[in-house]
Amino acid sequence: MRRLLARYLLPQWPRVTLLGVLSTAGIGLDVLNPQVMRRFVDGALAAQALPSLLNLGALYLGIAITSQLVSVAEACVAEVAAWTATNRIRADLTAHLLRLDLAFFHEHPPGELIDRVDGDVSRLASFLSDMAVIVIGNVLLVAGIVIALFLQDWLAGLAFALFCLVTMLWLRPLVGRALPRLTARRQTEADLLGFLEERLGATEDLRANGAVAYALTGLHERQRVQFGAARRAARVTILWPASVQGLMGLGLALALALGAFLYTNHRTTLGGALVLVSYMQMLRAPLMGITAQFQEFEEAVTCVRRIAALFEERSAITDGAGDLLGTALSVEFADVSFAYGDAEEVLRSLSFRLEPGERLGVVGLTGSGKTTLTRLLFRFYDPTRGCVRLGGTDLGSLRLNALRRRIGLVTQDVQVFHATVRDNVTFFNSSIPDQRILDALRDLSLSAWLESLPDGLDTVIGTGGRGLSAGEAQLLAFTRVFLRDPGLVVLDEATSRLDPLTEGLVEATTERLLAGRTAVIIAHRLQTMSRVDRVLIMAEGRALEFGARTDLEADPASELRRLLAAGEVLT
Numbered sequence: 422m423r424r425l426l427a428r429y430l431l432p433q434w435p436r437v438t439l440l441g442v443l444s445t446a447g448i449g450l451d452v453l454n455p456q457v458m459r460r461f462v463d464g465a466l467a468a469q470a471l472p473s474l475l476n477l478g479a480l481y482l483g484i485a486i487t488s489q490l491v492s493v494a495e496a497c498v499a500e501v502a503a504w505t506a507t508n509r510i511r512a513d514l515t516a517h518l519l520r521l522d523l524a525f526f527h528e529h530p531p532g533e534l535i536d537r538v539d540g541d542v543s544r545l546a547s548f549l550s551d552m553a554v555i556v557i558g559n560v561l562l563v564a565g566i567v568i569a570l571f572l573q574d575w576l577a578g579l580a581f582a583l584f585c586l587v588t589m590l591w592l593r594p595l596v597g598r599a600l601p602r603l604t605a606r607r608q609t610e611a612d613l614l615g616f617l618e619e620r621l622g623a624t625e626d627l628r629a630n631g632a633v634a635y636a637l638t639g640l641h642e643r644q645r646v647q648f649g650a651a652r653r654a655a656r657v658t659i660l661w662p663a664s665v666q667g668l669m670g671l672g673l674a675l676a677l678a679l680g681a682f683l684y685t686n687h688r689t690t691l692g693g694a695l696v697l698v699s700y701m702q703m704l705r706a707p708l709m710g711i712t713a714q715f716q717e718f719e720e721a722v723t724c725v726r727r728i729a730a731l732f733e734e735r736s737a738i739t740d741g742a743g744d745l746l747g748t749a750l751s752v753e754f755a756d757v758s759f760a761y762g763d764a765e766e767v768l769r770s771l772s773f774r775l776e777p778g779e780r781l782g783v784v785g786l787t788g789s790g791k792t793t794l795t796r797l798l799f800r801f802y803d804p805t806r807g808c809v810r811l812g813g814t815d816l817g818s819l820r821l822n823a824l825r826r827r828i829g830l831v832t833q834d835v836q837v838f839h840a841t842v843r844d845n846v847t848f849f850n851s852s853i854p855d856q857r858i859l860d861a862l863r864d865l866s867l868s869a870w871l872e873s874l875p876d877g878l879d880t881v882i883g884t885g886g887r888g889l890s891a892g893e894a895q896l897l898a899f900t901r902v903f904l905r906d907p908g909l910v911v912l913d914e915a916t917s918r919l920d921p922l923t924e925g926l927v928e929a930t931t932e933r934l935l936a937g938r939t940a941v942i943i944a945h946r947l948q949t950m951s952r953v954d955r956v957l958i959m960a961e962g963r964a965l966e967f968g969a970r971t972d973l974e975a976d977p978a979s980e981l982r983r984l985l986a987a988g989e990v991l992t
Contacts, residue, residue, distance in 0.1 A: 425729050429506040436502040443495040444561060450488040452565040455699045457481045462692035507546035514538050514731060522736045523801045524762065532618030533611040537731060541607075541724035548721035559707030566700045574688055577697055580679055585704070588668050602654040604723045609647040616643050669704075676701035738800055741818040745827045749777035749939045750812040750908035752798070757807035758962075759793060766805065767793050769962040775955060777812075777908075780940040782950045782970070784984075785959035791943045794959075795911050798941070799825055811909065829902030829934075832913040835894040842871070843878040846900040853904060861903045865930045867896055899934050910935055912942045956981050 430437075461477040515538055518525075526534075563585055571578030620627065620636045627636050680694030689697075752775040759768040768790045775781045783791050796802055797809050800816050809816045816824060838845055846861075847853045855878060862871050870893065874880040902910060912931070932952070942953055950956055956973055958966040958980050966973065966980045973981040 425510075425725060425732065429510050430502075433502040433506055436498050436505075440495060440498045440502065443491055443498065447488055447491040447495060448562045448565050450484050450491065451562055451703065452569050454481060454484045454488070455696045455703070456569070457484065458699065459690070459692035459696045462695055463690045466691060503546045507542050510545070510728065511538060511542045514542070514728065517732060517734075520736060521734055522738045523796065524737060525734060527761075530615035530619055532614035532616070535618070536611045536614045537727055540610075541727050545721055545724045545728070548718065548724075562707045563704060566703060570697070570700060573693060573696065574683060576688070577679060577683065580675065581700070581704075584672055584675060588665075588672075591664065591668065602650070602657055603720055604726070606647070606650040606654045607720075607723055607727065609643070609650045613640075613643045613647055616640065672701050672704065673698070738803060738821070739817075740821050741816075743814055743819045744823045745812050745814065745819060745908065747777065747812050748908055749937060750827065751775060751777045751810070752781070752909065752939060752941065753808075753810040753813075754794075754797075755808045755810065757797065757804045757809060759797060759802065759805045761802075767962050768797075768804075770807070771959075771962070771964055772807075773955075773957055773964060773967045775939060775941070777939055778937065779955060780935065780942060780953040781955045781957055782953035783941060783943045783957045783959065784950070785965075788961075789959040790962040791959060792913060793962075795830070795913055795941065795943065798909070798911060799828060799830070826905065827908045829905055829907035829910045830913065831895065831898040831902060831911070835898045837882055837894055837897065840882065841878060842874065842880050842882060842897070845882055845897055846904060848901065857904065858900070861900055865896070865899055865903055865933050867900065867930065870896060896930060899930050903934055908938060910938050910940045912940065912944075950981070950985075958984075 457477055457480055461474060461481065464474055464477065518534065518538070567578055567582045567585065570581050616639060620639070627633055676697045680689070680697040683689040683697075684691060684694040754771050754773050757768055757771045758766050760766040767788075771790070771794070773781075783794065785791050793802075797804060798811070798816075800819075800821060803817065811819070811824065811827075840849070843855070843858060846858060858878060859868075859871075862868055871877060940953075942949060944950070950970060953970055955968065956966070956970045957964060968979075970981070973979040974985065976982055
């Protein structure tokens with residue numbers, strides 16, 4: 422945890438240095454002003470000349486205004502330093518999460534991760550910006566007040582020092598007691614956000630299947646758990662401010678009694694006695710500020726621990742060092758088996774080979790392992806047993822970026838961002854020139870589609886593809902792949918949601934995309950098999966049948982021949 426904070430706070434040392442200068446100046450002004458007030462009161466009682474009193478009043482006002490200006494500057498510097506550091510944390514944490522394997526994301530829903538990446542980091546930023554101004558500054562202010570009182574009268578300085586020491590010793594055991602309960606509360610909040618994200622994303626299905634009541638029951642249960650965790654945390658965190666309030670009352674009584682004692686024993690003036698009360702009232706603010714920050718500190722520690730825990734997550738997929746060469750890539754599965762965690766195997770001893778430039782059609786019922794096959798190609802997972810090779814090279818020896826750059830994927834669910842057409846087809850890569858985008862659209866016969874858009878490449882598309890038809894969304898996906906110029910293209914039921922007319926238009930574009938490239942086409946419509954070279958029929962994670970399409974179609978005993986004769990649609 423300390424290493425994490427040091428990594429991101431140390432680069433902010435120039436701002437921290439400036440913050441120290443401003444904080445010291447502000448504390449000096451705050452400690453000085455009661456002394457000016459003391460001289461004013463004593464001078465007024467001694468019938469000092471009016472101009473002298475007016476000068477003291479002007480000095481008091483000037484110091485107060487300057488102190489406020491310093492406080493504003495101090496707060497601005499602290500905010501900039503804190504948000505600069507935590508924005509780096511947020512960016513690095515997001516990049517780290519994007520490098521983790523899919524198994525991690527199956528265990529952590531998006532809502533939970535959003536809360537931890539944004540919520541925890543934002544709370545940490547708030548604490549860091551306040552900590553520098555409130556905690557560090559107020560600790561120095563307390564020290565300055567005690568020193569000033571020692572210079573005024575050693576007994577006053579000793580009494581205030583002992584009071585501050587007793588206060589800290591009294592409050593010290595309360596620090597950290599709330600951490601476990603605050604951690605539990607934060608987890609219940611993350612669980613609630615994860616639940617809401619999943620249910621809101623499935624609104625149509627929930628309403629169509631009459632499961633709204635079930636979703637609300639789940640929401641109420643999680644809110645009940647969250648309320649219980651928040652109540653348990655509050656019972657502990659309230660101990661600190663309650664203790665401080667009581668101690669401050671005792672401190673004010675101490676200041677009044679001590680001031681009266683020193684004044685009646687002629688050890689101080691009336692102004693000096695007033696300074697004691699003034700300093701005690703000044704101590705109330707920093708001690709309460711420190712108090713509030715200790716509560717924030719407990720939450721911040723919780724957030725830092727949760728952030729550090731995410732940074733400590735490691736992908737089960739280790740990066741290789743090799744690159745992929747060649748335009749069209751061969752694909753080979755050699756006795757591959759795979760299971761998600763401890764579950765039953767979804768691929769069992771799967772073996773086949775696809776030569777460069779060949780097209781493989783993969784068919785099978787839902788749950789037969791078709792999509793898992795594509796996930797292994799991208800190395801989102803590693804096989805439990807066996808080996809997957811691309812271009813003759815074991816995927817485990819390749820750099821992940823090099824591997825995924827050479828594979829293009831189009832699925833039935835195209836991710837479309839709220840951005841321009843240009844940003845959607847380039848995935849926000851500004852280095853790709855517009856002319857290359859236009860050439861790709863022309864090669865895919867999409868120029869007419871682009872011309873139909875109101876602002877061409879600058880046309881803004883709604884979140885989730887709002888304003889686009891299913892066919893147009895697929896065209897975006899094809900353009901993305903075409904711009905990457907991969908050696909292998911994977912089409913995972915890319916046209917399953919299209920009507921026949923739109924599918925025909927997309928099919929023509931698909932032919933241009935696949936030209937000169939190796940392709941793996943997963944489909945549930947058997948007519949899709951007409952453009953492939955080889956067919957792999959899967960059942961229960963095994964290769965039920967594999968071979969050249971023409972040979973299988975000509976073989977009366979083949980499974981493909983039986984499926985074609987029956988006209989079945991595989992789903």
